[in-house]
Amino acid sequence: MSEIATLENSLVEAIAAAHDEATLEAVRISALGKKGSVSELLKTLGSMTPDERKVQGPAINGLRDRVATALGERKNILQEEALNARLAQERADVTLPVQEGPQTRGRIHPISQVIDELTAIFADLGFAIAEGPDVESDFYNFTALNFPEGHPAREMHDTFFFPPDATTGERKVLRTHTSPVQVRTMQMQKPPIRVICPGRTYRCDSDQTHTPMFHQVEGLVIDKTANFGHLKWILEEFCKAFFEVPNVKMRFRPSFFPFTEPSAEVDIQCSRKGGDIRFGEGDDWLEILGCGMVHPNVLRNVGIDPDEYQGFAWGMGIDRIAMLKYGMPDLRPFFEADVRWLSHYGFRPLDLPSLAGGLSV
Known part of the structure; x- marks a missing residue:
């Protein structure tokens, strides 16, 4: 398996294993940050010959795009799970009597x-x-x-x-x-x-x-x-x-x-x-x-x-x-x-x- 494929597999596994947005952000930085693994690969394109860039350029850029897409999809899932958990925890009991107060007395x-x-x-x-x-x-x-x-x-x-x-x-x-x-x-x-x-x-x-x-x-x-x-x-x-x-x-x-x-x-x-x-x-x-x-x-x-x-x-x-x-x-x-x-x-x-x-x- 090539270096790019190996890196992609490891990043996909890390993204899927992220259990909250903070962990997911750490994976993003490790991959796409200034010194991330994918960013480091992109830096190597400058030292390659034109023929090598024709092959490696699309491969590395494709890796970056797929990792970014996976990060976005996982972030949406985590946000939805967090919202559902909050709604379940903060559910109102509609059977309780209305609390009369100054804010409800006006007509x-x-x-x-x-x-x-x-x-x-x-x-x-x-x-x-x-x-x-x-x-x-x-x-x-x-x-x-x-x-x-x-x-x-x-x-x-x-x-x-x-x-x-x-x-x-x-x-x-x-x-x-x-x-x-x-x-x-x-x-x-x-x-x-x-x-x-x-x-x-x-x-x-x-x-x-x-x-x-x-x-x-x-x-x-x-x-x-x-x-x-x-x-x-x-x-x-x-x-x-x-x-x-x-x-x-x-x-x-x-x-x-x-x-x-x-x-x-x-x-x-x-x-x-x-x-x-x-x-x-x-x-x-x-x-x-x-x-x-x-x-x-x-x-x-x-x-x-x-x-x-x-x-x-x-x-x-x-x-x-x-x-x-x-x-x-x-x-x-x-x-x-x-x-x-x-x-x-x-x-x-x-x-x-x-x-x-x-x-x-």
Whole structure:
């Protein structure tokens, strides 16, 4: 047997006998290190004649490559064995009770959870998020939205007014809806526009289903070809994804809003059997939102030509859809900061629903 074959056999045996990565590294150094046995053979090529190098060169280089391959394969095996041993030693006993501690007590508030859910869904539909101030001027909250001064429609909202400004006499308001954000967006951004506007709103009202502060999300699309069919499709896709049902029937009823024409209230199909509300089935209906085509006066008020562009908008109460989806009977505890209520209705961090339906995994 040649010197090269003998050396290869001994190195292969040493590699196979290595029982851990440290031993294997010692074999590598002894073979391929600066003064290793294979490296020493490679050094002899310089003193050989051309004819000898033609024979010995490929043989020695082949030895080096085969030894390196054997070392790599053995290292992978040793790493896998070490991992398996560690997993077997550190296996968790899933039958043990959960240890409650500060790191497990926190919960995501249902409002925050639902805002994250609807934001994820509308992001899948290509919508951006727009925000604005809670304290608004009369122009943004009313006038720009086709509520003329002294118009009876201004009485639709029980508004919180600030005292008149000492200089101008203007009375600021706590915004009664997030529609002022739509106005600001249309002023700052040229069409096409596709945004949702989630945020806090304020009205003088308080009972089981109303609070002085609550949350709304409104959507706005402005484009040259936007139409009611597009609006209907967007709302259907949202309801299917949010309520996690494969199909949902919707009913559009004529209504009135100063800022849209035509306007509609939207009901979705549901079942109320057993005291539970289930969507996508049954013979009953439940109102969840209002919508319509943006009134031409609103477009003119923000400098958009209604002869060139049109659009649609909708709005719904975030607190209301949270109550419907997660079975919460009273709106007031949402804002009472009761840790017991939040521990029951709050959420651990979860993946968010998508247009595919349900929570992603």
